Amino acid sequence: KRCRHKAVVSTQSTGEKSTVAIVTFANWKWFESWDDKPLKRRGDDYDRAKKLIGQQMIDQTCRLYPQIEDCIDYVDIGTPVTNNHYINSTKGEIYGLDHNVTRFSAENSAALRPETDIPGLWMSGQDVLMCGFTGALFGGVLTSAAMLKRDLFSDIWKLRSAYKPPQKKE
Secondary structure, three states: OEEEEEEEEEEEEOOEEEEEEEEEEEEHHHOHHHOOOOOOOOOHHHHHHHHHHHHHHHHHHHHHOHHHHHHEEEEEEEOHHHHHHHHOOOOOOOOOOOOOOOOOOHHHHHHOOOEOOOOOOEOOOHHHOOOHHHHHHHHHHHHHHHHHOOOHHHHHHHHHHHOOOOOOOO
């Protein structure tokens, strides 16, 4: 089972803060021996492994986006074990259901919908649609649309089309 490993990089440019989240796959077996150790006290070997993988991720990101290299002011690296601690996953997963071919089969896609067989119980978030922030966002819209029995995507499109940005004051 593969799970995600992430590093968060905050950058600063022109006085404004930006955040970069770098997410990659990591094999659970690389970290499972530290799963029963307390947060911040997993030992030097764990810290070295985490730092090595995190630094490789940052180095690769800086190769792809060299403009951020001199702007990094804070780095926080998490591992699958970190995910277990904070979100109570079992093997470091951060995206809920596996996103493989079986997950997106017609049968599973039909079963993973906002409505459930329990009256008043609705499902929302990334597992209703697809993984990540955008999947969770659209999963929320799908659930709201189902609850309201309304085409919220059309509503959103109409609002976007009607929006006029405020004029800049001089």
